[in-house]
Ligand code: DX5
């Protein structure tokens with residue numbers, strides 16, 4: 001694992017792990033913290049076996065968030081809703097590779113709105129499939145658990161995917177940042193940064209800790 005690989009070391013707390021009765025408090029905590037994004041997990045019960053929240057909630061979060069919204073769409077036909085999530089205040093929109101037969105067009109649709117366009121790969125989807133689109137991407141999100149639920153165990157194979165993706169990004173002269181999502185804690189986070197990950201999504205490890213803002217600060221200094 002290369003210790004001299006450049007990594008942005010950014011943190012995107014996932015509000016999926018927050019207490020939804022106190023969502024405002026969670027956003028306020030994130031505002032006061034060193035977090036770089038608010039990660040919003042949108043699930044449709046079709047692409048993934050869970051339903052979370054949609055456009056109105058993202059809109060309400062945007063009204064009080066001082067951090068940019070990183071919207072992760074775990075939904076089929078995401079191209080139908082890109083405009084809606086843009087209007088709701090998304091700064092980054094991530095679509096899943098597995099849901100986009102016309103991925104290039106969908107990415108173009110996001111980029112044309114002037115926000116960051118990102119593709120997510122499920123744990124079984126090889127990084128090599130991004131070879132012909134990597135130059136168009138602002139970010140790649142690697143799932144390090146199967147999407148649908150917070151609190152799952154990190155899949156170790158993700159480290160080598162980060163390394164392979166970083167190699168592709170450098171070789172292709174792409175500006176894409178690498179984000180990793182699922183099962184991140186201090187130990188995993190350190191290894192991910194050292195492998196070349198730029199942004200870590202962290203849900204239960206932040207919201208389950210006694211002092212979430214301090215945990216976020218510590219994650220940035222791994
Ligand atoms: C899973 C979501 C993740 C999840 C991460 O489908 O995409 O963003 O909230 O949660 P933890 O950090 O608890 O694995």
Ligand code: ZN
Pocket residue numbers: 014039040041072181201
């Ligand atoms: Zn996510």
